[in-house]
Amino acid sequence: MTATLSQPRLLPSGDGAVTVEFSRTIDDAANRRVLALDRTLAREPIPGVTETVPTYRSLLVHYDPTQIDFDALGGKLGELAQQPVPPTEETRRWRIPVVYGGEHGIDLEDVAKTLGTTPDEIVARHIAGDYRVAMIGFTPGWSYLSGLQDSLQMPRRQNPRLLTPAGTISIGGVQTGVQCLAGPSGWHLLGRTAVRTYQLHRDPIFLLEPGDRVTFSVVDAKTFLEQDRAAEGGEIVAELIAA
Amino acid sequence: MSTLVIAAIGPASSVQDGGRFGAQRYGLTPSGAMDRLGLAAANCLVGNTLFAPGIEIGPFGGALVAREGAVRVALAGAPRSAEISGRAVAWDTSVTIADGETLKLGLARGGSFSYLAIEGGIAGEPMFGSLAVNARAGLGSPYPRPLQAGDELQVAAGSGTAEQRIDLPAAVDGPIRVVMGPQDDEFGDGINLFLDSAWKISATSDRMGYRLEGPVIRHLHGHNIVSDGTVNGSIQVPGNGQPIVLMSDRGTSGGYPKIATVITADFGRFAQIPAGTGFRFKAVTMAEAQTEARKFAELLRTLPDRLRPIESFDLNIEALQDANVAGAAVSAVDARTWQIASPADALTQD
Structure with missing residues (x-):
């Protein structure tokens, strides 16, 4: 396990952010490196870094150019990206x-x-999956999960829908997703959950973190309605089965 | 406390501040003022912190009434005619609206967004440290949506402090400067076309993104990439080859290649370009962009040094000049365009 890790590409995203790109494609190993670098920066902050945004294949690092410049930050990020990725993370x-x-x-x-x-x-195939939150983006709480089995993969819709319901569970390409707010989507809608991945005035406001593991279970329509009322009242509804 | 009543207001007007940061990793976009210098100058005039919440006023006019006491305000950003009870109010100054009086604002001239700061800020419930309206996410306070006639803002009673003007640097003209990337390698010759062409802001633009009209920029490998993070000023090129510049209410991630990024120092100036107006881009090096970002931060930091007392002479001359040009130039923006963009705009989800 001493193989040298490939150096990520440092792509300028204006004068106040840099994209640390580990892969151009959706790649589980790259996503692990993204999340590992994200955790490293949380643990050992670089002065001037203001916010990080993990995605499937890259980590967007926002920074204050009055505190650190592109070359200095790029050098540090390059070094940190070489740290070995822990084989199993809690x-x-x-x-x-x-x-x-x-x-x-x-x-x-x-x-x-x-x-x-x-x-x-x-x-049956969808609930058999063991998924990981690869990224959260697009709209608040929209959680993109990796780990969709091959037999569920299909291209996105030709005509995206302009409005899909809050709590939609859908599949698109090699991904499945938990959508929080009602909004547009080009994915295939399999069901709905009462779980709010984003809810103001609840602690926590955002339920899922990039890197969390997710499985799905089946409930009937009546249970969904009960859970939806409970969730509206601030209950988390999702079950934390291991921490 | 006094109340500032919105008697009339055009679309695309909302409470904005410096924005909310720290939750882009959960898909929550920062929002905040489109032209940070405009908001900061207005706040500075009434003694607020630079990014205290104020009212961002879209291209159209409005009328605001002080109730239950006087309200001290300041106007900056895109100039427009302003008057209180028939008295013209100069731009880039503070002014007190007496109890019962109305501040009337005309159309924006040579820009899109004006900023009205209120001494003491606006009372509201911060979410992630910000009152900024993000209509899509239902965030913002006191109203989680653009302002409407009849809305009431709870504000501090005007202090009676002497009014001031602010002496801002002359407006910079010239091309909008960009740093190439992060995906400029997806374009080949398209880069030259992008940099050498004249562009126009489309009428279908909004706080989420400005659509550009110009030559078709072609991709080398198609228009889908695996989604990655976005910043204010990211210039993404969707399948139709017409770039979209991502603005303050952008999605936090996007699946179109981004050819370049507007530099921080030019973002507010870009945001002010009215729909239909032509402009060009110019590529600068990262070192230049970061030097400009530091200069811009220094300009913001030293804004209080630019405050001047208002002499009655200044007031009369400026107010007269303002009154004379009022109505002479009208923003090219169309009322129908400054709405929440069609949801299809948001379809950059991967």
Whole structure:
């Protein structure tokens, strides 16, 4: 385990941010390095760095150019990126309840048809997955999960929908996602969860962290409604099964 | 406490401050003033911290009434005609609206956003340390949406402090400076076309992004990349080859290649370019951009040194000049454009 890690590319993102790019494609090993560098910067802050944004393949590092310049910061980031990635990290594991299909997941039947199987089998495959929060972005709490099994992968919709419901659980390409707020999406909608990954006036406001593990479980429509009321009242609803 | 009543207000007007930071990793965009210098100058005039919450006023006019006491305010950013009870109010000055009086504002001239700061700021409930409105996320205080007629802001009673003006550096003209990247290697010859062409801000722009109209910039390897992080001023090029400059309400990540990034020192100046107006980009080195960023930070830091007492002479001449040009130039922006952009704009999700 002494193989030299490839040096990430340091891409200028204006005069106040740098993109530390580990891969151009969605790549699990690259995502681990992104999250490892993110944790390193949280543990050993570089003066002048103001905020970090992990994504699948890169870490965006915001900084104050009156405190540190691009070359000095780039040098430090390059060194930190060489630190070995811990083989196993202590991460939290969540179980998120989902009501699949019907009005809650209007694409389930079509997904099953396209993939040549039954809706039940699609659900079975989806809940069998052990996912990791690769990044959160786009809109508050929109959590992109890696680990979707090959047999559930299909291209995104030709025509993205302008409005999809809050709490939508969907698949797109090699990813699955937990969407918090209602909004546009080009993914296939499998179901809904009552879990709010983002809720003001709740502690914590953001439930999931990049790097967290996620599994899904099936609930019926009645349970979903009960959980939705509880979640509206500030309950987390998602189950923390390991911390 | 006094109350500032919004009697009339155009679209794209909202409470903004320095923005909310630290939660971009959860998909929460910073928001905040489009032209930070404008907000800072207005706040400076009434003795506030530079990025205290104020009102960002879109291209159209408005009318604000002081109730239950006087309200001391200041105006900066894109100039426009302003008057209280028939008395013209000069730009880049503070002024007190007496109880019951109305401040009337005309159309923005030569810019898009004006800033009205209120002595003592605006009472509200900060979210992540900010009152800035982010309509998509339902954030902002006292109203989590753009301002509307009938809204009331709770503010401090005017202190009666002598009014001031601020002597800002002359407006800089010239191209909008950019640092190339992060994905300029996705473009090849498109880079030259981008840098050598005249661009116009499309009428379908908003606080999330400014769409540009000009030649089609082609990608070398298609227009989809794996989503990565964005910053204020990221210039992404979607499939139709018409760049979009990401602004204060941008999504925190995006899946289109970003050819270049507007430098910090020029971001506010860029934000002020009215729809339909032509401009050009110019590439600068990282070293130049960071030197300019430091100069811009120094300008903000030393704004209080630029405050001057208002002599009655200054007031009369400036107010007269202001009154004379009022209405002569009208912003090219169309009322229908300054709305929440169509949700399709947001479809850069990966």
